[in-house]
Amino acid sequence: MADAPVATKVVSADYQPQEFEQDWQARWRETKLYKTVEEESNRKTFYCLDFFPYPSGDGLSVGHCHNYIPTDVISRQMRMRGYNVLHPMGWDAFGLPAENRARDTGISPRLTVDQNTDNYRRQLDLIGCSFDWDREIDSSSPEYYKFTQWLFLLIHRRGLAYKSKGQQWWCPSCETILANEQVHDGRCWRCESLVEKKSLEQWYFKITDYADRLLDDLEKIDWPESTKEMQRNWIGRSEGTEAVFLTEAGDELRVFTTRADTLFGATFMVLAPEHELVDKLTKPEQKEAVDRYVAAAARTDDTERQSAEREKTGVFTGSYAVNPVNDEHIPIWIADYVLATYGTGAIMAVPAHDQRDFEFAQKFGLDVRVVVQPPDDVDWAVADAYEGEGTLVNSGDFDGETSTIGGEKITEWLEERELGGAKVQYRMRDWLISRQRYWGAPIPMVKCPKCGWVEMPTPQLPVLLPEVDDFQPTGDGRSPLAKVGSFMATTCPTCKGPAERETDTMDTFACSSWYFLRFADPHNDGLPFDLGKARYWLPVDLYVGGSEHATMHLIYARFWTKVIKDAMLIDFNEPFTMLRHQGMVLAPDGSRMSKSRGNVITPDEMVEKFGVDALRVYELFMGPFDQDISWNTEGIPGARRWLVRVWNLLLDRVEQGSEPLPVAQAEPELTRWINRVVKRAGEDIDALKFNTMIAYFMEFTNWLYKVYSPELAATETWQKAREQFLLVLAPVAPHLAEEIWERWGREYSVHQQEWPEFDESLIHEETFTLVVQVNGRVRDTIEASVALDEDGARELALASDRVQQFLDGRDVKLVKYVPGRLINVVVG
RNA sequence: GCCGAAGUGGCGGAACGGAAGACGCGCUGGUCUCAAAAACCAGUGGGGUAACACCCGUGCGGGUUCGAAUCCCGCCUUCGGCACCA
Numbered sequence: 060m061a062d063a064p065v066a067t068k069v070v071s072a073d074y075q076p077q078e079f080e081q082d083w084q085a086r087w088r089e090t091k092l093y094k095t096v097e098e099e100s101n102r103k104t105f106y107c108l109d110f111f112p113y114p115s116g117d118g119l120s121v122g123h124c125h126n127y128i129p130t131d132v133i134s135r136q137m138r139m140r141g142y143n144v145l146h147p148m149g150w151d152a153f154g155l156p157a158e159n160r161a162r163d164t165g166i167s168p169r170l171t172v173d174q175n176t177d178n179y180r181r182q183l184d185l186i187g188c189s190f191d192w193d194r195e196i197d198s199s200s201p202e203y204y205k206f207t208q209w210l211f212l213l214i215h216r217r218g219l220a221y222k223s224k225g226q227q228w229w230c231p232s233c234e235t236i237l238a239n240e241q242v243h244d245g246r247c248w249r250c251e252s253l254v255e256k257k258s259l260e261q262w263y264f265k266i267t268d269y270a271d272r273l274l275d276d277l278e279k280i281d282w283p284e285s286t287k288e289m290q291r292n293w294i295g296r297s298e299g300t301e302a303v304f305l306t307e308a309g310d311e312l313r314v315f316t317t318r319a320d321t322l323f324g325a326t327f328m329v330l331a332p333e334h335e336l337v338d339k340l341t342k343p344e345q346k347e348a349v350d351r352y353v354a355a356a357a358r359t360d361d362t363e364r365q366s367a368e369r370e371k372t373g374v375f376t377g378s379y380a381v382n383p384v385n386d387e388h389i390p391i392w393i394a395d396y397v398l399a400t401y402g403t404g405a406i407m408a409v410p411a412h413d414q415r416d417f418e419f420a421q422k423f424g425l426d427v428r429v430v431v432q433p434p435d436d437v438d439w440a441v442a443d444a445y446e447g448e449g450t451l452v453n454s455g456d457f458d459g460e461t462s463t464i465g466g467e468k469i470t471e472w473l474e475e476r477e478l479g480g481a482k483v484q485y486r487m488r489d490w491l492i493s494r495q496r497y498w499g500a501p502i503p504m505v506k507c508p509k510c511g512w513v514e515m516p517t518p519q520l521p522v523l524l525p526e527v528d529d530f531q532p533t534g535d536g537r538s539p540l541a542k543v544g545s546f547m548a549t550t551c552p553t554c555k556g557p558a559e560r561e562t563d564t565m566d567t568f569a570c571s572s573w574y575f576l577r578f579a580d581p582h583n584d585g586l587p588f589d590l591g592k593a594r595y596w597l598p599v600d601l602y603v604g605g606s607e608h609a610t611m612h613l614i615y616a617r618f619w620t621k622v623i624k625d626a627m628l629i630d631f632n633e634p635f636t637m638l639r640h641q642g643m644v645l646a647p648d649g650s651r652m653s654k655s656r657g658n659v660i661t662p663d664e665m666v667e668k669f670g671v672d673a674l675r676v677y678e679l680f681m682g683p684f685d686q687d688i689s690w691n692t693e694g695i696p697g698a699r700r701w702l703v704r705v706w707n708l709l710l711d712r713v714e715q716g717s718e719p720l721p722v723a724q725a726e727p728e729l730t731r732w733i734n735r736v737v738k739r740a741g742e743d744i745d746a747l748k749f750n751t752m753i754a755y756f757m758e759f760t761n762w763l764y765k766v767y768s769p770e771l772a773a774t775e776t777w778q779k780a781r782e783q784f785l786l787v788l789a790p791v792a793p794h795l796a797e798e799i800w801e802r803w804g805r806e807y808s809v810h811q812q813e814w815p816e817f818d819e820s821l822i823h824e825e826t827f828t829l830v831v832q833v834n835g836r837v838r839d840t841i842e843a844s845v846a847l848d849e850d851g852a853r854e855l856a857l858a859s860d861r862v863q864q865f866l867d868g869r870d871v872k873l874v875k876y877v878p879g880r881l882i883n884v885v886v887g
Numbered sequence: 888g889c890c891g892a893a894g895u896g897g898c899g900g901a902a903c904g905g906a907a908g909a910c911g912c913g914c915u916g917g918u919c920u921c922a923a924a925a926a927c928c929a930g931u932g933g934g935g936u937a938a939c940a941c942c943c944g945u946g947c948g949g950g951u952u953c954g955a956a957u958c959c960c961g962c963c964u965u966c967g968g969c970a971c972c973a
Contacts, residue, residue, distance in 0.1 A: 243968095285891045289968055292890065297972075316973060329973095366971080394971095401972045408973090415971050486972050609968075680911070682899060686892095687966080691899070697911050703926085717928060751901070754910035761910090764927090830906050835954045837906050875953050881905055885953050 074706040076670030080794040084184055092808060093189040095145050098595045105142040106596050107134045108578070108635075110604025110612070111151040111198075111571045114175035116160075117654045119182040121678070121690055122644035124662050128678045129641065129749060130603050131188045135790035136744050138189075139814035145596050146189060147578040149196035150176050153204075153567045155233050155249055158498035161530040168498045168530075172199055186662050187671050187793050189810075194581045198570035203577065204500035205521035206587035207570050211503060212514050214622055219265040220492075222512060226333070226399075227491060229257035234532045236261055238491040238566060240293075240611045248611075256357075259536050262493040262502060262563065266618045270294050270485045272632070273617055282638040283685075289609040295486020300470045302407065302479040304328060304380040307388065310336055312380050315402035315484050318412060319473075320466035322384050323454040324430035325407035326420065328391045329373065332356035333399035340391055342377025349374050349393060356395040364395050371396055371419040382407075383478045384469065385455060394419060402484055410444065417444035430454050431462055490615065492566040497530055497539040499564025507551035507558040516552050522560065538562045571612050572619035575599050575634055593629050602635040605643065613638070639747060642686040649689050660690055672792035673699035679749035679791060702795055704760050705788065708767070709781050709799050716767035725766050726776045730821050732759055733780040737817035740787040749791075756788070783815040830881035831856045833865040849876040856882045 087093065096102075109130050112123075119127075134146035150172070157168035157175075176197065183190060196203055214220045228237045232252040236259060241248045266273075274294045277287045299317035306312060312328060330337055332353045341349045352374040356364070373394030380391050396415055397406050410420035410427040420427050431449040448462035457465045473479035493502060501522040503515040515522055525546045533541050540546055540562040551558035573587065579596040580588040613635075620634040645651060646658040653659065665674045676698035682688040707713050720728070736759050743752035771777050789796035789809050800809035824845065829852060831839040839861040843852070853874050856862055866886055873885040 283892095285967080288891055292969060295969095295972065299973080314973080318973080364971090369971085371971085396971045396973095398972065406973050413973070415973075418971095484972080486969095606967075677911095680899095686900095688899070691912075694899070694912055700926090701911085750899095751910080754901070757910055828906085832905085832954075835905095835952095840906075873953060875905095877905060881954090883905080883953050 074703045074795075076672055076702075076794060077667075079798045080187075080666075080671045083794050083797045084187065087189075087808075087810075088184075090808075091193075092810060093146070093191050094193060095147070095191040096143055098592065100595075102141065102143040104145065104596055105134075105137040105601075106145045106599045107137065107601045108146075108575055108599045108603070109148065110602075110608065111149060111574050112179065113151045113154055113156070113567075114172060114179045115156060116171065116175050117659065118175075118178050119186075119662055120644070120652050121660045121662055121665060121674070122652050124186055124674070124678055125644045125684075126603055126605070126641045127183060127188050128186060128675050129684055129747065130601070131186075132675075132679065132749065132790040133601065133744060133747075135189055135793065135810060136741075136814060138810070139786070139789070139812060141813065145194075145578065146191065147194040147196075147581070148180075148183060148188075148190040148192070149194075149574060149578070149581075150179070150198060151567060151571050151574070152176065152197050152199035153499045153564075153570055155235075155496065155498070158496055158530060159233070161498070162532075165528065165530070167526070169199070172197075182662060185666055185671065187675060189793075194578055196574060196577055196581050198500075198567070198574060199498070201521045201523055202582075202584075203574075204524075204570070206577070207500045207565065207573070208503040208515070208520050208522060209517055209587055210573055210619070210623070211500075211565065211569070212517060212520075213626055214264060214619075215504075215514060217622060217626065219268060219622060220262060221265065222260055222262050222493075224258065224260040226256050226258050227261055228254045229259075229536075230254050233496075235494045235496050235538075236491060238568075239488050240490075240614070241566075257536065259495075261491050262504075262561075263489040263491050264618070266490045266615075267485055267487055269618050269621055270296065270487055271483075272621055273614065276617070276621075276633055280633050280638070281636060283606070283640060286606060286609045286613065286638065286640070290614055293487060293610040293614065297484045297486070299482055299484060300466070300473065300479060301403075301482040302383060302473055304383060304407065306336075306340060306378055306380045306391065308340075308378070310339065312336065312391070312405055313403040313479075314405050314407045315482055316407060318409065318462075318466065319469045320448075320451060320454075320457075320460075320462040321409040321412045321430055322382070322407070322469050323451075323457070324409040324411050324428050325382055325387075325389060326410060326426040326428055327389050327408045328380050329394045329397045329406050329408050329416075329419070330376075330391065331397040331399035331404040332393055332395055334393075334404045336405075337376070337393060340376045340378040345375060345377040349376060352393060359395065371415070371422050373419060373423065375423075383473065383476070390425070392419075392423070400488060401486070412444050412446055414444040414446065428453060490566075490618070492569055493561075493563035494566055495532060495536055495538045495562075496564055497524070497527065499567060500524075500570060501540070502561040502563055502565055504561040505549055505551060505558045506561065507554060507556060509556055510551055510553045510558075513551055513553050513558070519552070524564075538564060540564070568612055568615045572615045573623070575602075575616070576623070576629070587628075590628060597629065598631050598633060599635045600637060602638045603641060606640040640685055642682070642684065642688055645687060645689045647689055647691055652690075660692065665692070665695060669695045669699045670702075670794075672702055672795045675793075676702065676753060676791060680753040682750055684747045684749055701757055701760060702792060704764065705756075705792075706795060706799070708760065708763055709785060710802060711772055713764065713767050714769065716763070716765050718765050719768035720766040720771070722768070722770045722774060725768070725771045726774055728766070729763075729771070729776055729780050731824060732762060733783050734817040734819075734821045737783055737787055737815050738819075738822065741814070741817075744790075753791070756784075756791075759784070785809065786812055786815050827879050829855065831859060831862055832881060832883040833862055834885055835883060836865075838862055838865050845879055847878070849874070849878075852876045852882045853884075856884055 107130050109126055134144050138144045152172045157171045160171055161168045228242045230237055230247040230252055232250045242254050247254055274296055297317055299315055300319035301313055301315050304312040373392045376391045378391045379388040381388055408416035410416040411429045412431055430453045432452045433445050433449045451457050451460045451465040470481055503522045505513045507513050525543050527543055530539055532539055547559050549558055549560050576588045576593055580592040583589055616634050621632055623629050624632050673695055677695045739755045740752055785796055796809045826842050827845055829841045829843040830837055839859045841855055869886040872887045875883040
């Protein structure tokens with residue numbers, strides 16, 4: 060530019076957020092600005108919930124804020140839009156870290172947890188979250204776990220809780236049993252220790268009874284497809300056939316297969332080493348080898364045992380079974396590639412059509428018989444199993460059928476002879492909920508020598524967690540509660556004789572399986588929640604948290620909801636109508652933030668340097684809400700800079716823009732701008748596209764800085780526009796908005812104002828930039844009326860010198876006109 | 888191996904099938920200043936030009952279309968989940 064640039068003049072820039080942010084927070088607290096209004100039937104409700112946090116001693120990082128700030132923005136905006144909003148917070152306060160600390164230091168987890176929750180609450184307030192603290196809940200308080208126990212009994216009474224002995228995952232570091240969902244790659248989900256197997260009597264919830272509903276109802280909820288898919292895979296519904304083989308001794312051996320069409324190809328059977336018939340089927344001459352193998356399998360680390368890469372191992376029992384379809388006598392083997400916990404713990408092995416069976420047959424020299432002929436176009440030599448479909452051969456009367464039809468017919472054949480039939484199998488196992496730990500909700504059951512397991516009557520709840528000084532587990536696989544005589548000794552509720560309490564506590568995922576219901580009625584003494592209040596607020600409209608809970612909390616909570624629905628305490632099947640996952644915030648180098656790495660960035664330090672609103676804006680602006688992203692502290696000054704610009708603009712500290720427009724021109728453009736901004740803000744918040752919303756706000760700000768003039772500032776259009784702009788900014792930068800609102804002399808509080816409306820008719824412009832393409836390449840742009848029709852556009856385009864240059868005298872073959880956008884002239 | 892998500896400037900990222908790179912960071916130049924910072928103004932994908940023009944560009948290879956970052960097919964890479972589940 061030849062002329063000296065005209066700088067936008069700013070009178071003074073004294074945006075000092077640290078001077079007023081804390082004061083506003085105090086005032087919001089004092090005036091109970093975010094108090095949830097009790098039920099008002101005439102208002103639409105909106106329940107916006109964050110995942111129930113475990114109050115860790117490390118406090119919140121800027122990563123956690125990436126969850127809480129967006130939900131806060133939505134809650135604030137929904138309040139302004141007139142919704143009755145429930146936006147509560149509480150603590151998933153039972154759990155291992157506090158207890159491990161107690162074990163190591165002797166400090167009661169109660170103290171640790173209270174300190175941690177105080178810190179969490181302080182930090183959540185610090186970043187300007189608008190929680191109604193009057194509804195705060197703490198899952199480790201007797202007032203809460205009383206009802207976790209109440210609901211345990213409800214589940215028990217409905218026949219969905221049972222105690223059973225079996226091989227279970229044991230975390231040696233946490234000294235407790237874990238559920239399947241809580242073991243990842245053979246390691247404890249919390250402490251990453253390698254887990255071991257331990258045989259203990261454990262409490263289970265029959266979540267498998269709900270497998271089909273958990274699967275089918277996924278269709279009804281607005282959740283990320285990836286999460287739904289993970290749950291589908293986790294549930295692992297598999298439709299197949301059960302077939303009964305009889306051993307030569309007459310014992311039934313049931314197997315499950317998804318390939319009934321290959322039944323004639325079964326050349327041996329395999330039992331899991333833990334199968335109950337192993338001993339019975341083992342012939343004396345095989346006993347030594349079998350015993351050795353079974354013992355070795357029990358010792359083998361399960362991660363290794365379940366690795367598909369590992370070479371197959373196994374041993375022959377000496378017994379034979381009879382294939383029901385062809386009366387063939389086939390050997391029964393034992394091998395650890397068959398899992399005791401899936402299906403029946405036994406399989407028919409079809410080496411020609413199952414790679415695992417094939418490998419096993421190769422190693423032990425067992426027969427391989429082809430019963431499915433691949434289609435002609437498949438090039439298959441018998442060096443591998445053929446697992447595809449085809450035409451049945453060597454299958455008696457079923458020869459010539461396709462795999463699909465043949466499989467169905469074989470299943471029918473079995474059914475008619477009562478030798479099996481269609482069967483559905485699930486990968487999901489029942490939920491193991493007992494934990495051999497102190498810091499959890501005691502399982503409200505009593506073991507009576509006469510009556511067996513007896514429920515505690517609900518009037519006697521809660522079963523209080525006793526205070527102890529010794530947090531060391533017993534060492535024999537029981538919780539520290541087993542050492543507390545006063546807790547253990549009780550009377551049987553049924554026969555009044557002496558009895559013992561259950562010493563296990565519940566998995567903390569039990570606590571978090573119903574907390575969203577408690578928020579509807581957090582102080583109810585007599586019931587977990589009032590039915591009417593639950594109906595008023597639930598289900599949760601928007602639920603936000605990390606995707607790491609896809610197959611843990613998010614499946615357990617759905618299960619409890621369905622059980623509670625079946626007990627007719629609520630009238631909905633799904634707790635969370637809409638679920639979204641915020642992206643994970645990584646350290647600047649792309650690694651996870653963790654205290655051990657020493658790379659945790661806290662909101663405290665960011666707020667001190669840049670102010671709360673700058674932190675909020677940056678968190679929203681840094682990238683798409685649901686995408687993982689590395690933290691970059693360099694970016695915050697940009698957010699702060701923008702807030703300074705907004706501050707100066709809205710407080711009339713700008714004198715003159717760099718290219719001021721005459722009022723006559725600026726006013727209508729300003730009207731269009733502000734209406735577009737309001738519209739965009741609403742749309743982007745609804746779509747959780749906070750980053751583009753902020754970007755648009757910035758564009759608007761930049762435009763204003765350019766065209767600003769004292770004359771424009773004197774117009775009513777400006778007065779109205781700046782007010783609307785402040786209102787849409789309020790959820791994003793609540794402190795700045797409140798401060799400016801007050802400096803404008805308006806009545807407290809900006810957060811109780813209505814969300815502005817936009818007028819679609821004021822958004823449209825009279826002209827647009829017509830993009831002129833020749834053969835799909837942009838060659839010119841022409842300002843044109845929005846009313847321009849195709850003929851007019853064609854005329855305009857052909858009149859362009861630039862276009863003529865590229866036409867180069869060639870014939871126009873085709874003209875494509877997109878009204879209001881572009882015209883493409885195609886020449887040959 | 889299976890399932891899911893994603894590959895766009897130096898960086899974070901925008902883009903109803905219609906001007907690729909909005910917005911921000913960083914960088915460069917300028918205004919102001921004794922100076923610096925801050926603030927403000929301008930520029931900033933690559934090649935090319937004095938400046939235009941023009942050419943090339945959204946992981947790779949094809950295809951559909953007047954027109955593809957966007958849709959289809961086949962690959963590659965990264966991340967997340969599951970994995971001997973019969």
